[in-house]
């Protein structure tokens with residue numbers, strides 16, 4: 001696969017929360033392993049030398065920019081099967097009625113699993129998600145299909161075989177704690193083996209230990225997974241303090257908060273990503289931060305299941321690593337654009353409630369630029385990746401956004417007009433501005449994406465029907 005690239009044009013990224021950079025006329029070069037080796041203004045002497053030696057360097061047309069790929073920090077791959085159904089139920093009932101059934105169905109039908117996962121991969125690419133942290137199902141074979149499909153699609157994927165030795169659905173659980181621990185270990189080895197004969201830069205999938213959540217895992221299983229993670233330096237993902245019925249279940253059955261159960265099991269580590277955390281107040285967020293654990297914020301799913309909005313601003317102020325997740329199918333939208341917009345909306349409503357209550361102090365609202373950081377660099381940081389930013393020695397994981405149709409000069413998709421003063425045509429030939437990027441954030445959709453790369457390799461981002 002051809003990974004070496006030379007691209008001149010506009011690049012948009014956010015390396016730090018709240019700081020968005022629009023880099024007009026930059027030159028980016030990658031090597032044959034898809035890593036950025038040059039990134040500087042196109043007019044700089046070094047860039048000019050490169051340009052003289054590289055006649056096939058591509059210049060992007062006006063009205064386009066390159067932005068880092070989205071990182072979806074929380075998605076249940078098998079639940080893609082029934083995305084968009086059943087959200088009238090509270091979490092614990094919904095899991096029993098929908099989630100467990102769908103996952104069990106895929107575990108019993110490898111051909112269906114392959115079909116669902118292949119479609120999921122296409123849909124992720126189409127939506128601009130280049131890195132994804134996945135919950136799979138219980139059965140090893142189904143998770144290996146998931147890993148294989150993601151690797152073949154060229155997506156950077158972290159794949160979690162579920163660990164569950166307790167379940168409300170007797171047919172959907174592992175037969176004992178010991179079986180569950182052995183299966184977790186075995187999946188890690190087999191998933192690693194899938195890519196072990198490839199050069200390191202081509203290895204895109206990685207196994208992740210995945211105790212589903214406290215209600216489906218015995219203390220013994222959790223402790224065993226904590227030890228396995230420490231020995232093998234494995235990433236861990238789970239759900240923490242998500243919903244009222246779940247939080248109450250843990251209090252009643254275990255007599256403590258689930259954060260305590262995870263902590264005493266060695267599962268709050270710098271390699272851990274916990275979804276939701278909606279019920280965590282500042283002291284608990286400080287504790288999460290002290291462990292180096294990251295949080296996957298899934299605002300759409302929270303609106304249905306959580307009863308409490310995530311304390312996002314407080315988490316960010318405490319320095320917690322935060323990224324965004326879709327939580328398919330607890331959230332119905334696969335597009336991280338929806339997560340960004342929901343994150344901003346929810347935070348603004350929190351701020352409004354504070355204002356009405358007469359509370360003073362720093363605003364709880366985040367703005368669109370901060371949400372773009374969370375959807376890109378924030379998610380990458382949570383996963384310990386260097387991506388999400390354009391810089392030397394960083395893999396080129398990015399996509400190209402088109403704002404205008406080059407032949408007509410009109411905005412693409414829902415982006416009709418760009419400027420109060422000018423017609424769409426005039427704006428099409430002018431440099432990308434912050435207002436244009438803001439419009440894309442508000443109104444853009446899959447029609448605005450033209451190309452996508454992971455580790456410098458171009459993926460098939462053609463439209464889906």
Ligand code: GUN
Nearest residue numbers: 076099212213239327330
């Ligand atoms: N908690 C445990 N399992 C799940 C799941 O599949 N989805 C959500 N949203 N929460 C969970």
Ligand code: FE
Nearest residue numbers: 239275327330
């Ligand atoms: Fe979830």
